[in-house]
Amino acid sequence: TRLPESKRDDRPRVVILGTGWASLTFLRKLHTDEFNVTIVSPRNYFLFTPLLVGGTTGTLEVRSIIEPVRKYCQRADANEATFIEAECVSVDPKKKTIKCVDNSAIKGEVSEFELEYDHLIVGVGADNQTFGIPGVRENSCFLKEINDTRVIRDRILDCLETASYPGQPEKEIDRLLNFVVVGGGPSGVEFTAELKDFLHSDLLRTYPLAKRINVTLVEALPHILNVFDKKIVDHVEKRLQETSNFKILTKTAVTNVREKEITVRNDQKVESQIPYGLLVWATGNTPRKITTQIGQSIGTNIQNNRRGLIVDEYFRVVGAEGIWAIGDACIDPQKPLAQTAQVANQQARYLGRLFNHLAEDIYRQKVDDKPEVVPITPQQQQTLVIHPKHAELQQTFDNILKKQPLFKYHHMGTLAYVGDHQAVAEFKGDTSTTTFEGYVTYYLWRSVYFSKLLSLKNRVLVAFDWTKSTIFGRDVSRG
Ligand code: NAD
Numbered sequence: 119t120r121l122p123e124s125k126r127d128d129r130p131r132v133v134i135l136g137t138g139w140a141s142l143t144f145l146r147k148l149h150t151d152e153f154n155v156t157i158v159s160p161r162n163y164f165l166f167t168p169l170l171v172g173g174t175t176g177t178l179e180v181r182s183i184i185e186p187v188r189k190y191c192q193r194a195d196a197n198e199a200t201f202i203e204a205e206c207v208s209v210d211p212k213k214k215t216i217k218c219v220d221n222s223a224i225k226g227e228v229s230e231f232e233l234e235y236d237h238l239i240v241g242v243g244a245d246n247q248t249f250g251i252p253g254v255r256e257n258s259c260f261l262k263e264i265n266d267t268r269v270i271r272d273r274i275l276d277c278l279e280t281a282s283y284p285g286q287p288e289k290e291i292d293r294l295l296n297f298v299v300v301g302g303g304p305s306g307v308e309f310t311a312e313l314k315d316f317l318h319s320d321l322l323r324t325y326p327l328a329k330r331i332n333v334t335l336v337e338a339l340p341h342i343l344n345v346f347d348k349k350i351v352d353h354v355e356k357r358l359q360e361t362s363n364f365k366i367l368t369k370t371a372v373t374n375v376r377e378k379e380i381t382v383r384n385d386q387k388v389e390s391q392i393p394y395g396l397l398v399w400a401t402g403n404t405p406r407k408i409t410t411q412i413g414q415s416i417g418t419n420i421q422n423n424r425r426g427l428i429v430d431e432y433f434r435v436v437g438a439e440g441i442w443a444i445g446d447a448c449i450d451p452q453k454p455l456a457q458t459a460q461v462a463n464q465q466a467r468y469l470g471r472l473f474n475h476l477a478e479d480i481y482r483q484k485v486d487d488k489p490e491v492v493p494i495t496p497q498q499q500q501t502l503v504i505h506p507k508h509a510e511l512q513q514t515f516d517n518i519l520k521k522q523p524l525f526k527y528h529h530m531g532t533l534a535y536v537g538d539h540q541a542v543a544e545f546k547g548d549t550s551t552t553t554f555e556g557y558v559t560y561y562l563w564r565s566v567y568f569s570k571l572l573s574l575k576n577r578v579l580v581a582f583d584w585t586k587s588t589i590f591g592r593d594v595s596r597g
Pocket of ligand 1: 249300301302303304305306308336337338339342343344370371372373400401402403456457458532533534535
């Protein structure tokens with residue numbers, strides 16, 4: 119049953135921050151009829167992050183893995199949600215307001231505004247972790263946003279073009295063609311694998327100097343892929359180092375980054391310098407500024423976790439009323455989970471369902487409670503219940519919440535591409551772990567991600583890109 123148009127403003131105001139896995143999944147799950155929904159994010163698209171590294175070498179075009187968020191604001195089966203492209207810079211948990219600014223190139227007379235919320239869903243993801251190491255932000259390429267892939271692709275080709283200048287000194291050619299990847303987690307490994315494919319399938323054919331490219335994966339711990347089973351780690355380490363120009367430097371931490379070289383320190387505390395042409399930084403996640411600001415405005419005595427906003431079992435941010443956090447932005451210290459798309463997706467589905475149940479339960483309560491009756495049309499003479507006002511709803515929310523089932527994460531397994539049409543997969547049971555490696559796993563990896571793409575359009579484009587790069591190779595033009 120739908121609320122009449124005139125009464126829609128009475129719905130509780132739900133403001134969603136972000137357009138990534140957590141926020142978009144929540145929006146897709148939410149019965150937007152029941153709420154007055156606004157989405158605020160500095161980017162007006164959803165990015166399918168598991169396939170992002172393919173964009174760094176041109177295996178995929180990035181436009182094939184993004185989706186306009188506005189499309190999901192106008193679903194035929196639901197009332198419209200409002201999207202605003204802006205960055206939320208602060209939240210006032212007491213006044214229940216957020217402040218937003220326009221951080222895009224085009225600015226109008228209004229480039230700042232405030233919004234009130236009854237429920238704020240923080241699904242802003244995470245930022246790149248740099249551990250405060252000097253020079254990282256200024257000199258590295260990252261692996262998080264669409265533009266990162268463009269920057270990396272451009273830089274690989276620029277290094278090769280510059281190295282090919284007549285009279286370029288040998289030492290400078292070696293520097294330009296030394297590519298360093300920092301962080302041996304899944305992001306760093308998948309990127310190194312893509313780079314290996316790009317080199318062997320395309321660059322060696324096109325650039326005479328490409329055979330001088332050296333790739334070093336630097337990892338602070340004794341092994342790469344630390345969350346994976348040892349069998350997988352051994353397999354991937356062997357695969358990545360089987361060609362002479364790829365090497366893994368473990369037990370080595372980067373401690374300083376300058377424009378053309380990095381300083382590394384090994385476990386014996388010996389420091390050395392590595393010159394580079396391309397530096398890709400993939401050392402994990404840290405909370406975004408807005409996440410930290412929300413935590414600070416609640417109080418650092420309550421919100422004191424370095425990974426994100428502390429939430430309870432229902433994803434309510436501890437210490438604030440009406441703020442919820444999901445995905446990489448949150449942490450439940452009782453049950454900490456990995457910061458993956460899979461986790462964000464399941465949390466968002468749970469929270470969406472929770473909100474829908476809450477709305478329904480409040481609705482039913484009101485029916486028992488002599489509801490206000492509004493006919494939709496004279497023909498239908500159907501009766502409707504108007505939602506209670508926000509404050510009352512808020513209280514009812516809390517009471518009903520306790521009757522809801524708790525979130526349970528179901529780990530579906532982990533997949534990673536390791537290059538040369540091979541992937542690894544790990545499925546953890548309660549007592550044992552099953553691992554797979556090789557070509558068949560690669561097709562599993564592709565099929566899983568292909569099936570998870572949000573739209574038919576994206577599937578067609580991704581299938582086309584994969585076919586195109588297999589038949590014609592990747593494009594080596596800059597720009
Ligand atoms: P990560 O946290 O998984 O790994 C970062 C690595 O960098 C660690 O091994 C760490 O020891 C190393 N490191 C940190 N500082 C360093 C330094 N100064 N010098 C050298 N090494 C250093 O980060 P990630 O790979 O970016 O992944 C982030 C999250 O995304 C994780 O939860 C991961 O599981 C997930 N992810 C999953 C997949 C997949 O499932 N295929 C792919 C990408 C990312």
